[in-house]
Amino acid sequence: MAIDDRFIDELSARCDIVDIVSRYVALKKSGNNYFGLCPFHNEKTASFSVAPDKQIFHCFGCGAGGGPIRFIMNIEGLDFPDAVRFLARQYNMEVPETGENPRHRQERKRVLAALKDAARFFYAQLHGPAGTQALRYFQQRRLSRRTMGNFGLGYAPDSFHALLDAMTAQGYTKEELAAAGLIARSQNGTYYDKFRNRVMFPIIDVRGDVIGFGGRVMDDSKPKYLNSPETMVFNKRRNLFAMNLAKKTRSEYFLLAEGYMDVIALHQAGFDSAVASLGTALTDEQARLLTRYTKTVIVCYDADTAGQTASQRAIDILKKAGLRVKILRIPGAKDPDEFIKAKGAEAFRKLIERSDNDIRYRIESARDKYDFTEDDQRILFLREAAGIIAALENPVERDVYTASTAKLAGVTQAAFQQEVKNAQTRLQYQQKQQYHRQVRAPAQAAQPKERTIHYDNMRSARAEEGLLALLFSDASLLPDMREKVRPEDFSSPVLGKIYGHAIALFDSGRGITVSALEPVLQPEETELLVAALGTEISADRRQKAMEDYIDIIAEQKAARDIPGQDGEDPLLRKAQLQRKTKRFDGTEG
Structure with a gap:
C-alpha cells in the first residue's frame, strides 16, 4: 500500500x-x-x-x-x-x-518523465526534416503553428526504432519505455516503436502531466487512430483530451466532441472549453470529471448515424452525473471542424445558441426516421415520441412537449395527449412487472449484487454477514467471537477474508472500520461488506445474536464436512442437523 x-x-x-x-x-x-x-x-x-x-x-x-x-x-x-x-x-x-512505496513512486516518476521526453521527441520530429509530410498535413487542416505548439502536436517517424534509440540514449531502459506504452515487444523478444509514421497528439491530464498519446495516420490506412495502452499513469476511462486546457475556460458550458482534430479546431476558433473522450464511448468517470468544472455540456458529435447513436448514449451518462445536456446539430457538415472551415467561428457560435435540449433532440431524431407523408409512419413516430415524453417526471414538461410534438406531426393535442397517457400506463406496467419479478425471486435477490460473488450456502452466509455487522458495530465482541469461529469456517471465501482482515486490524491496535479495510479489499468486496452492515442490532441483544450466528456457521460447516454428503438427500440431512431451539434469525436450526 x-x-x-x-x-x-x-x-x-x-x-x-x-x-x-x-x-x-x-x-x-x-x-x-x-x-x-x-x-x-x-x-x-x-x-x-x-x-x-x-x-x-x-x-x-x-x-x-x-x-x-x-x-x-x-x-x-x-x-x-x-x-x-x-x-x-x-x-x-x-x-x-x-x-509511500519508494519503488512504485520511482517507477511512476520515470514513466511520466519518459512520456514527457517522448512528447518532446515527437514535437522535434514534426519540425525537423523527417516531419515535412506531417507538418503539411496539419497545415492542410488549417492549424496554425501556435495551435500546434499549444497542443504539443508531433510526428512519429516511419521507423521501428527511432524513438527507442533516442530514449535509450537519454538513459531510459526498455522496460521503462514499455511500461510507458511507448514501445512493444515482438514474439521473438525484440522491442519496437509502438507509434510509426503517425501525427501525434499528446494526452495531458489536469495536473499537466503527459500520460499517453493518440496517433493518426495521414492516409486511409487502418487503424486510423492508435492510442496508448492502459499504464500505471494512463486510464482512458478517467481522462478527457484537452481537459488540461479546457479547465481554464470562463465559458458557462463545455463542448464534448468526438475526436482530437475537432477539439483542436474548436480551440483554435476560440471555443476553449472543448474536450473529447479518448478513443472510446463516453464513460461515467469522464462525465464525473466534467462535473468538477461545469454544469452544462453541449454534445457536438459527428452528424452521421454513429455520431447520433453516440449522442443518445452520452445524454444518459451526462444526465446521470447531474449535468444539464444540450445537443448541437451541425447542418451541411459532418463534424465541427468541417463546419468551422466552411462557415467560420461566428456561424458555429450561433449554432451553439440554438442547440437543443436532450428531449427536443430525441424527438427530432425520432422525427428524422419516419416519412410523414405516410400515415402509418406518422403513427409510429407518435408512439416513439410518446414513450420519450411519458418518461418525464415533470407534468409541465410533459404538457409542453406534448403540444409541440402534436403540432410537429399535424395531429390534435388532445389525441396525442391520450397517446402519452397510454405510454405512461405501459411504462408503469413494465415497472410493476419488474418489481414483481424481483419479489418472486427472493433467493436470487438475496445473492450479492456483484455477479462475481456467489453464496453457495445462503443460510451460513447470512449468519456470516450478521457476525460482521456485529463486529463492525462493537469490536469488543471479537475476543469471544474468534475463540469460536475462524475465517476458514465461513462458507463464503469473501466474507471469511473480510473477517480475517478485521482480526488483523484488531491485533494491530487499529479500529475495525470500513475505511481501514478499503486499501486491502476489491471494490466489489467493500460493497458486499457495506451491504452486510445494514443489519442493526441493539446493544442488549448483541451477545445472543453473536451466539446464534456462530451456532449457524458451525452447524453449516459440520454439514459440509460430513463425508459423502454430496449424494445425500438434503431434506434428510436437514432433519438430522435440525435443532429445536429458536435461532436469532427467527428460524429453527
Whole structure:
C-alpha cells in the first residue's frame, strides 16, 4: 500500500461522510441516515443511503458502497492514493511521503518523465526534416503553428526504432519505455516503436502531466487512430483530451466532441472549453470529471448515424452525473471542424445558441426516421415520441412537449395527449412487472449484487454477514467471537477474508472500520461488506445474536464436512442437523 495505515486512520477519523457526499448529492435526513439519488446510476427514487454513525454510503439500487475514500474514488475517478490526497487537502492534512512505496513512486516518476521526453521527441520530429509530410498535413487542416505548439502536436517517424534509440540514449531502459506504452515487444523478444509514421497528439491530464498519446495516420490506412495502452499513469476511462486546457475556460458550458482534430479546431476558433473522450464511448468517470468544472455540456458529435447513436448514449451518462445536456446539430457538415472551415467561428457560435435540449433532440431524431407523408409512419413516430415524453417526471414538461410534438406531426393535442397517457400506463406496467419479478425471486435477490460473488450456502452466509455487522458495530465482541469461529469456517471465501482482515486490524491496535479495510479489499468486496452492515442490532441483544450466528456457521460447516454428503438427500440431512431451539434469525436450526 502506498500510504501509511496510521495516516489512513487519522484521515478517516476526521472525515465527515455526510459533508463529503452532500457536496455531490442532495441529501435528506430520514431517521438516523440520509438519503438521496445515487450519483453512480440513473434512478428516480432515492435509494442512496449515507450512515453517519458508520461513516459509510450504500446504494440499495446498484450496490455501490464504502467509506469516504471509496466515495471520492468513485465520484472523482481517482485511484486510492490520489483519493487519499484529494481528501487530505480538504482537511488541510499533509500526506506523509515516507509511507509511500519508494519503488512504485520511482517507477511512476520515470514513466511520466519518459512520456514527457517522448512528447518532446515527437514535437522535434514534426519540425525537423523527417516531419515535412506531417507538418503539411496539419497545415492542410488549417492549424496554425501556435495551435500546434499549444497542443504539443508531433510526428512519429516511419521507423521501428527511432524513438527507442533516442530514449535509450537519454538513459531510459526498455522496460521503462514499455511500461510507458511507448514501445512493444515482438514474439521473438525484440522491442519496437509502438507509434510509426503517425501525427501525434499528446494526452495531458489536469495536473499537466503527459500520460499517453493518440496517433493518426495521414492516409486511409487502418487503424486510423492508435492510442496508448492502459499504464500505471494512463486510464482512458478517467481522462478527457484537452481537459488540461479546457479547465481554464470562463465559458458557462463545455463542448464534448468526438475526436482530437475537432477539439483542436474548436480551440483554435476560440471555443476553449472543448474536450473529447479518448478513443472510446463516453464513460461515467469522464462525465464525473466534467462535473468538477461545469454544469452544462453541449454534445457536438459527428452528424452521421454513429455520431447520433453516440449522442443518445452520452445524454444518459451526462444526465446521470447531474449535468444539464444540450445537443448541437451541425447542418451541411459532418463534424465541427468541417463546419468551422466552411462557415467560420461566428456561424458555429450561433449554432451553439440554438442547440437543443436532450428531449427536443430525441424527438427530432425520432422525427428524422419516419416519412410523414405516410400515415402509418406518422403513427409510429407518435408512439416513439410518446414513450420519450411519458418518461418525464415533470407534468409541465410533459404538457409542453406534448403540444409541440402534436403540432410537429399535424395531429390534435388532445389525441396525442391520450397517446402519452397510454405510454405512461405501459411504462408503469413494465415497472410493476419488474418489481414483481424481483419479489418472486427472493433467493436470487438475496445473492450479492456483484455477479462475481456467489453464496453457495445462503443460510451460513447470512449468519456470516450478521457476525460482521456485529463486529463492525462493537469490536469488543471479537475476543469471544474468534475463540469460536475462524475465517476458514465461513462458507463464503469473501466474507471469511473480510473477517480475517478485521482480526488483523484488531491485533494491530487499529479500529475495525470500513475505511481501514478499503486499501486491502476489491471494490466489489467493500460493497458486499457495506451491504452486510445494514443489519442493526441493539446493544442488549448483541451477545445472543453473536451466539446464534456462530451456532449457524458451525452447524453449516459440520454439514459440509460430513463425508459423502454430496449424494445425500438434503431434506434428510436437514432433519438430522435440525435443532429445536429458536435461532436469532427467527428460524429453527
